[in-house]
Structure formats: structure tokens, C-alpha cells
Amino acid sequence: MTPRQLAAIGEELHGPRWRAALARQLNVSYAAMRNYARGRRPIPGPVAVAAECLRNEKRLLEKMKG
Numbered sequence: 001m002t003p004r005q006l007a008a009i010g011e012e013l014h015g016p017r018w019r020a021a022l023a024r025q026l027n028v029s030y031a032a033m034r035n036y037a038r039g040r041r042p043i044p045g046p047v048a049v050a051a052e053c054l055r056n057e058k059r060l061l062e063k064m065k066g
Helices: 003-014 019-026 030-038 045-065
Strands: none
Touching (some): 003 045
């Protein structure tokens, strides 16, 4: 996952100030999330998969609501 992809998921889930909320959901520090988002550190596989799962869950729930 690229920083841009992570940002897109974060914004879809939490809006423009997504970093802190997504960090809490994924149980990573805000500093780690900031580093992933800025491309300073690679995004770990489990973080990427969990973020994608959260996005997919949100989309599925929205679809079920109609």
C-alpha cells in the first residue's frame, strides 16, 4: 500500500483529519501513522490489510442500508 492509498482510505473513513482516528482504530501511534502517510516508513502489511478491511466493512454497511 502506498501513502496515497492509505490517505484515500483514511479520508473515506474519517474525513480530512483522518490520521488520529485511523491510528486509534488500527492500534498504532499517531507518530507511526504520520510517518506512513508521509512515506517516511513503509506501511506494514497488517496495517494495510486492516485499513482495507475497515474500508470494505464501511462500504458493505452503506450498501446494506441502501
